Amino acid sequence: MTNKLRTSFLAMPYAIWILICTILPLFYILGYAISNGDGSFTISNLTAIADPVHLKSLGLSIQTAFITTVICLIMAYPVALILHNLKITNKGFIVFLFILPMWMNFMLRILAWQNILSNNGILNSILSAIGLPTIHILYTKGAVILGMVYDFLPYMILPIYNSLSKINDDIIEAAADLGAGWLNTFIKITLPLSKDGIISGIIMVFVPALSSFVVSNLLGGGKVLLIGNVIEQEFTLARNWNLGSGLSIILMLFVLLSMSIMNRVDNSENGGMLI
Amino acid sequence: MKKVKKSASFLYLGIIFLFLYAPIFVLIVLSFNNSMSRTVWGGFTLQWYFNLPTNDTIMDALWTTLRITLSSSILATILGTSAAIGINRMKKNHAAIMLGATNIPLLNADIVTGISLMLLFTRFTSLGEFSVVLAHIAFSVPYVIFNVLPKLQSMSESCFEAAMDLGATPAYAFYKVIWPEIIPGVLSGFLMAFTMSLDDFTITYFTKGAGVNTMSTMLYTELRKGIQPELYALSTLLFLLAFLMLIATNLKSFNKKEAMRV
Amino acid sequence: MKKKFISFLSLLCLTFTSCFSFTGCKSDASSSDTLVVLNYGKYIEADVLKRFQEETGITVKYEEYESVEDMYAKYKAGSINYDVICTSDYMIETLGKEGELIPIDYSSLKYYKNIDPAIIEASSSFDPTHKYTIPYFYGTVGILYNTKMVDEKTVSSWNSLWDSDYSNQIVMINSQRDAFMVPLKLLGYDINTTDKAELDEAFNMLCDEKKYVYAYLMDETYECMVSEDAAMAVCYSGEAAMGMEYNEDLAYVVPEEGGNLWIDSWFVPRTCKHYDAAMKWIDFMCEEEAATANFEYVWYATPNLTVAANEDEETLADETVFPSKETLERCDIYSAYDNETLDYTTTLWKKLKAY
Numbered sequence: 001m002t003n004k005l006r007t008s009f010l011a012m013p014y015a016i017w018i019l020i021c022t023i024l025p026l027f028y029i030l031g032y033a034i035s036n037g038d039g040s041f042t043i044s045n046l047t048a049i050a051d052p053v054h055l056k057s058l059g060l061s062i063q064t065a066f067i068t069t070v071i072c073l074i075m076a077y078p079v080a081l082i083l084h085n086l087k088i089t090n091k092g093f094i095v096f097l098f099i100l101p102m103w104m105n106f107m108l109r110i111l112a113w114q115n116i117l118s119n120n121g122i123l124n125s126i127l128s129a130i131g132l133p134t135i136h137i138l139y140t141k142g143a144v145i146l147g148m149v150y151d152f153l154p155y156m157i158l159p160i161y162n163s164l165s166k167i168n169d170d171i172i173e174a175a176a177d178l179g180a181g182w183l184n185t186f187i188k189i190t191l192p193l194s195k196d197g198i199i200s201g202i203i204m205v206f207v208p209a210l211s212s213f214v215v216s217n218l219l220g221g222g223k224v225l226l227i228g229n230v231i232e233q234e235f236t237l238a239r240n241w242n243l244g245s246g247l248s249i250i251l252m253l254f255v256l257l258s259m260s261i262m263n264r265v266d267n268s269e270n271g272g273m274l275i
Numbered sequence: 276m277k278k279v280k281k282s283a284s285f286l287y288l289g290i291i292f293l294f295l296y297a298p299i300f301v302l303i304v305l306s307f308n309n310s311m312s313r314t315v316w317g318g319f320t321l322q323w324y325f326n327l328p329t330n331d332t333i334m335d336a337l338w339t340t341l342r343i344t345l346s347s348s349i350l351a352t353i354l355g356t357s358a359a360i361g362i363n364r365m366k367k368n369h370a371a372i373m374l375g376a377t378n379i380p381l382l383n384a385d386i387v388t389g390i391s392l393m394l395l396f397t398r399f400t401s402l403g404e405f406s407v408v409l410a411h412i413a414f415s416v417p418y419v420i421f422n423v424l425p426k427l428q429s430m431s432e433s434c435f436e437a438a439m440d441l442g443a444t445p446a447y448a449f450y451k452v453i454w455p456e457i458i459p460g461v462l463s464g465f466l467m468a469f470t471m472s473l474d475d476f477t478i479t480y481f482t483k484g485a486g487v488n489t490m491s492t493m494l495y496t497e498l499r500k501g502i503q504p505e506l507y508a509l510s511t512l513l514f515l516l517a518f519l520m521l522i523a524t525n526l527k528s529f530n531k532k533e534a535m536r537v
Numbered sequence: 538m539k540k541k542f543i544s545f546l547s548l549l550c551l552t553f554t555s556c557f558s559f560t561g562c563k564s565d566a567s568s569s570d571t572l573v574v575l576n577y578g579k580y581i582e583a584d585v586l587k588r589f590q591e592e593t594g595i596t597v598k599y600e601e602y603e604s605v606e607d608m609y610a611k612y613k614a615g616s617i618n619y620d621v622i623c624t625s626d627y628m629i630e631t632l633g634k635e636g637e638l639i640p641i642d643y644s645s646l647k648y649y650k651n652i653d654p655a656i657i658e659a660s661s662s663f664d665p666t667h668k669y670t671i672p673y674f675y676g677t678v679g680i681l682y683n684t685k686m687v688d689e690k691t692v693s694s695w696n697s698l699w700d701s702d703y704s705n706q707i708v709m710i711n712s713q714r715d716a717f718m719v720p721l722k723l724l725g726y727d728i729n730t731t732d733k734a735e736l737d738e739a740f741n742m743l744c745d746e747k748k749y750v751y752a753y754l755m756d757e758t759y760e761c762m763v764s765e766d767a768a769m770a771v772c773y774s775g776e777a778a779m780g781m782e783y784n785e786d787l788a789y790v791v792p793e794e795g796g797n798l799w800i801d802s803w804f805v806p807r808t809c810k811h812y813d814a815a816m817k818w819i820d821f822m823c824e825e826e827a828a829t830a831n832f833e834y835v836w837y838a839t840p841n842l843t844v845a846a847n848e849d850e851e852t853l854a855d856e857t858v859f860p861s862k863e864t865l866e867r868c869d870i871y872s873a874y875d876n877e878t879l880d881y882t883t884t885l886w887k888k889l890k891a892y
Contacts, residue, residue: 008362008365011365013357014357014416021392021409025391026379029387029391079288079291096521100518102473103513104510104513104514105491105494107495108298108506108510111313111502114757116298118314119767121766207382211383223750237713238883240880240883241390244387251384312760315763397615485573485599496601497579
């Protein structure tokens with residue numbers, strides 16, 4: 001018991017750190033959110049979410065984040081499965097291959113997507129060279145979703161891969177021995193056992209997608225207004241920090257809500273952890 | 276049948292990697308483009324690579340970025356690892372509170388984190404390079420904790436206690452029993468903290484002092500008049516460096532395994 | 538146990554924060570030979586900055602921002618004490634109204650005489666007493682178009698932006714003030730109108746235009762035009778000049794109805810800690826050699842009269858860079874909105890984007 005208490009004090013510096021660099025700044029934002037320009041108390045910044053423009057952009061954000069998450073999941077699961085079956089002993093290598101692209105600056109990579117997707121861009125040149133019709137995708141919702149899938153895919157692959165590698169191969173072999181087909185084994189064993197990874201993957205993609213604004217700025221051509229863009233514009237363009245803070249508090253509540261729904265599905269040991 | 280399945284899965288992997296690395300190829304090609312414009316091909320050149328060492332603003336930004344990224348990710352790793360060990364030993368409800376608070380930086384929109392930290396720093400200290408380091412630690416510690424904690428949870432406590440019972444000092448027991456188990460988690464946590472810090476723009480922009488420029492914040496102002504192609508060259512070099520490091524470390528661990536087998 | 542834990546925590550927290558505030562005081566050194574400058578991104582030639590530091594021995598902490606609104610957010614946050622700032626007309630007026638400007642000591646400036654009196658005169662809309670500002674660059678807002686896709690006659694009116702023939706080939710400027718300027722000019726209203734009915738009318742026109750718009754862009758406009766992804770774009774004159782450098786089919790025009798003339802100027806904010814150094818900086822920017830170098834880097838119209846002597850006739854005759862007298866007569870300068878109008882137009886802008 002005493003031993004246990006002593007080691008838990010190793011978290012002390014971090015507890016202090018959280019108080020100063022996480023909780024205290026949050027109170028600053030909360031302070032702005034519940035006051036107006038002249039410092040008097042108001043809840044109008046919080047209720048402002050009911051404004052049709054804000055509701056619409058929140059809806060669009062939820063829709064975009066949802067589609068992004070579904071596409072990421074569909075793309076990532078086979079990848080994780082294939083990588084797992086490759087039986088590579090060096091796991092670090094795989095992890096690294098997926099975060100390596102992040103060593104090129106994020107904004108540069110998104111700008112490169114502009115080069116690829118534009119009307120006279122690389123993709124359309126290839127399409128017309130092989131005789132297919134060209135597509136108009138840059139500066140549409142489709143481009144924003146593509147950018148987000150690109151940005152967040154690694155966050156879906158890695159947790160699923162991690163949870164797959166925890167599965168004891170004997171179980172799968174036992175199932176095969178007992179005459180279960182590949183599909184049956186997958187649905188009855190692999191899928192349920194990788195649930196943790198899927199759930200943390202979903203959270204890792206859905207949450208940042210909900211508040212993202214840079215991708216929609218660069219690939220949406222200013223035509224796609226997400227709630228993240230509204231918040232950003234309130235802080236910069238409109239110089240209304242109070243409204244910006246109010247909306248971001250609401251957005252946080254939304255994130256917490258969606259996470260608690262996910263956590264209800266997830267009854268595993270490491271509840272409360274994102275990665 | 277098996278062969279078909281195997282080649283299909285390799286094809287699928289290839290498509291995914293093409294998707295992830297396509298923009299990288301574009302940027303590498305742009306670094307050899309003899310034109311200031313992003314959309315015009317002006318012929319092949321190496322001049323951006325040769326210009327690089329003499330371009331003071333870019334080199335300045337590079338060193339600042341490295342200083343900030345390295346110091347923040349090292350400090351975040353130390354803070355996060357000790358926190359993870361502590362949290363692992365906490366009572367369940369205390370640990371839940373700590374983890375809940377740890378999630379906050381991941382849940383908040385970047386711009387909100389950036390501005391709230393700026394409000395905090397201007398209150399207590401002046402903005403400079405140091406404030407950026409603090410801000411980067413703030414958003415990268417959670418990644419370290421969430422990488423280390425699962426490793427701790429999956430090992431049994433009895434080993435550590437057995438070592439203590441046999442007379443080892445806590446420090447010695449930690450070094451001999453816990454450390455070897457969590458080192459992969461610590462390393463991947465460090466790597467993620469490093470990458471996040473390298474890639475961040477919004478939070479850096481709001482917490483930096485006058486005259487401090489990282490590569491991201493410099494790029495942002497570059498957009499106005501077109502990006503200096505030297506930046507593509509620098510990014511290509513950084514990328515290749517990381518890639519070579521990856522290959523090298525991999526060969527090393529491969530050799531080790533070979534040696535062990537013999 | 539729990540109580541002890543919490544009290545220990547709060548105690549540590551207190552000591553930690555107090556440590557912080559002490560170090561804060563110490564590091565705020567304000568030695569006389571530094572200068573904190575805030576300017577638009579890429580708005581100065583790198584050698585000019587270097588030469589200033591060498592010649593005066595003053596260390597410059599040079600900060601850049603991307604849009605006027607960014608600048609206001611950074612300045613208002615009060616996190617950095619800026620000594621001298623360059624920004625656009627209506628923002629200077631806003632700051633002036635808020636009492637943020639310090640008068641410039643014109644008698645200490647040797648090269649102030651280099652500045653075109655006509656531009657100083659034009660500055661009276663935001664600096665009526667001519668006490669606070671020195672013009673740095675100026676330019677217009679107009680249409681950059683591709684001569685292969687659009688003929689000159691079509692773009693002579695802002696009406697061309699509502700032409701269904703160019704559906705999905707129009708790039709609109711992604712800036713609230715400039716975007717509203719277009720329909721206001723077309724409707725024949727004052728671009729500084731605060732009349733809500735007029736603003737609503739302009740807003741409806743912009744909503745109507747949205748179905749033809751390829752994208753709302755600012756920085757990427759010229760790249761988009763160079764690669765011929767769009768046929769025409771509303772943009773600043775400097776942006777247009779840059780695009781024309783890479784693609785010779787591009788041309789720039791300020792439509793008949795007129796447009797906006799903007800003037801970026803230097804001013805000294807209330808946060809200034811190094812007034813003498815700031816004066817030296819402003820004076821240096823007005824000097825012939827520095828102004829020429831800056832002009833050849835930025836390619837916006839310079840108010841510095843001495844630059845003309847160093848440029849060839851072709852550059853001086855280039856109407857994209859130096860707008861003609863007739864063009865300037867058609868253009869108006871923005872004035873600062875009052876808070877109510879600012880809120881109102883911001884809401885309209887948000888509605889347009891969500892439309």
